[in-house]
Each structure stands twice: as structure tokens, then as C-alpha cells.
Amino acid sequence: MDELQAVQWKDGKVLILDQQKLPNELVLLSISDYKNVVNAIKALNVRGAPAIGIAAAYGVVLSVWHLGDGDRAAFLETANQAINDLKKSRPTAKNLFWALEKMRLVLSNNLNRPLNEIRRVLLENARRIHQDDIQRCKKIGEHGAGLIAIRSTVLTHCNAGALATGGYGTALGVIRAAEDKGKKIRVYATETRPLLQGARLTAFELMEDDIDVTLVCDSMVGYLMQKNMIDAVVVGADRIARNGDVANKIGTYSVAVLAKQHSVPFYVAAPLSTFDFDLKSGEEIPIEERHADEIRQIGSIQLAPEDVAVLNPAFDVTPASLTSAIITEKGVLKPPYPDGIDKLKINS
Numbered sequence: 510m511d512e513l514q515a516v517q518w519k520d521g522k523v524l525i526l527d528q529q530k531l532p533n534e535l536v537l538l539s540i541s542d543y544k545n546v547v548n549a550i551k552a553l554n555v556r557g558a559p560a561i562g563i564a565a566a567y568g569v570v571l572s573v574w575h576l577g578d579g580d581r582a583a584f585l586e587t588a589n590q591a592i593n594d595l596k597k598s599r600p601t602a603k604n605l606f607w608a609l610e611k612m613r614l615v616l617s618n619n620l621n622r623p624l625n626e627i628r629r630v631l632l633e634n635a636r637r638i639h640q641d642d643i644q645r646c647k648k649i650g651e652h653g654a655g656l657i658a659i660r661s662t663v664l665t666h667c668n669a670g671a672l673a674t675g676g677y678g679t680a681l682g683v684i685r686a687a688e689d690k691g692k693k694i695r696v697y698a699t700e701t702r703p704l705l706q707g708a709r710l711t712a713f714e715l716m717e718d719d720i721d722v723t724l725v726c727d728s729m730v731g732y733l734m735q736k737n738m739i740d741a742v743v744v745g746a747d748r749i750a751r752n753g754d755v756a757n758k759i760g761t762y763s764v765a766v767l768a769k770q771h772s773v774p775f776y777v778a779a780p781l782s783t784f785d786f787d788l789k790s791g792e793e794i795p796i797e798e799r800h801a802d803e804i805r806q807i808g809s810i811q812l813a814p815e816d817v818a819v820l821n822p823a824f825d826v827t828p829a830s831l832t833s834a835i836i837t838e839k840g841v842l843k844p845p846y847p848d849g850i851d852k853l854k855i856n857s
Contacts, residue, residue: 657743
């Protein structure tokens, strides 16, 4: 997956691999205006909590990259406006706000430097966020691989792979690391309605890496577990509250309930940038409601009556009581979570 980077910075532009086109087309969006980074995040051309944080960081750089050096007030106003606009692009993924706060701090700490130097340090910080995420994912993989048996069948929901991160992946990073250690892993990937990230992206990623993957409908998870076909579940996360409640792609809660019923370990893999230390529980996590046509249609194909009422939350919250462990770059957290998460905050 090294050649399939979700986000890149090159020659004063943000390059985004259009994930709405995968797996049928490899389309690279070349973006020179930060407002189009906002649009790409909203339209899910780039998706996955860590990846949209990285894209947003580069978006801040892009907002000032082509400005002149003569007007400091306009320069700073544009950068701050970009941060505010990018914050509004999607509400649930904590990594987005984490990355933008990092960029805001760099900006505020360098206000009196020449504008060309501010541009440089902003780009350096965005690249650091990007490379740091890759290293975090690899550490998550190392820690998580120890939870996976030598021969194991793992179920994953949505896409928490290289395409959702700076590279390597969180949930898929655990699977990749287990394979790298010589373990024999078989993966069941849910299709992940309504936008089919599992069918289009996870299946694609794992096949590219020659990892044994079988695609199933979301509604087949209970059947698989009832037939003792799943040894463990590994998913990613978009935001984790201080009590260990986890927001992830819609349908994750259902998978967790089924895993609990069938005594299947349910693991969440996420970097510290996904933890929201200010939220006491998942009840406080904002859940994005997306456009009704994502359910009424697949692409341009109409599946339902045009005017049928639709409820389309993009995420749900899995209570901490259903999670066997949370895998981070700092190690594996086991229940009860609040003390462990508070220690992560101190050491983050």
C-alpha cells in the first residue's frame, strides 16, 4: 500500500487519492486552494479520522502557501480562517480538531517571524503530523498483534487501514503486523453500508497486500459468530471518550453487541489523537448526520423512492462495557478504562 497514500504534499499542492472512485479508478486530486480541501473532507474524497486530520493540517499550509509576504494581517487572517473552516468540515473525528489545534499553536508561537518562515514551520509541522501518524499506526500494530492468535479469523468493520490514516492503518495495522510476525490471518470484511467502505476500500487494501479476505454483508455478522467462524473483531475509532466509549462507523455497535453475545473479543485500535479527554462519555460525542441520498442511492443508481424519509447517522457509539481492549501506540488498555485513559492524557 506504500504507493496508495491517502494524502500527500507535493510542490505546493495537496494531493488526495479520491476514495469515492476506489477500487475502480485511481484518481489523484491535485488541490491548490484550502477550500477544496474542506470540500474533499466533506465529500469523503478523503476519509478516516487520522487521514482527515493530516489533510486538514496540509490545508492550513495551503491557505497561506501562495500568499505574498507583504501583508502580515491578511496572511494571519487567512490562516485562522482556514483553521475555522476546516474545523467545520466534519464533526465527529477527534483527530481533525487535534491536528488543527497543533497547527494553530504553531501559528501563534511564530507570529513575529518573517512570513516565509511561518510558512516553512507550518509545513514542517504538517509533515510531522503525517509521519508521526504512520509511526503511531505501526506501534499500534505491534501492540495489537500480540492479541491475535497464531491462526486466527478476524472480522473488521469499515476501513481503518492505510487509506484511513497516514499509512499502515490502525485496525488493519494490527492485521498487517500479525501477518508480518508469521501469523496466519483470515479476514472477514463487512461491506459497511451505506457507502461501502469495507467493500470498496478494506477488501481492496487487503487484496493488494495478499492478505486472505472475504467480503460479507453487514447483516451476516451474527451468522458468522453463531457458526463460530470469528476469533476476534478489530475496528478503528473516530473519537474515544474518557470512560472508554467509542464512536466509530455506523454499525460498529451492532457488531460489538453480537461479539459480546458470542464471547468474541472486540478490540478497538486507535492513536492518542483519537481520544477526547474533555468528554466524560460517549453521550457527549457529536454524531454526524449525512445526506439522505447516500442511502437512497448507490452512485447514480436509485435504490429507493426519491422522497422516502431517511435517517443517516454516519457513526454510532459502542459503550466501554462491550470493548475487550483498546489498542494504542502506548500499549493495550484493558477495562476498567478511565484510569488508563487518564494516564494516557498525562503521558500524551
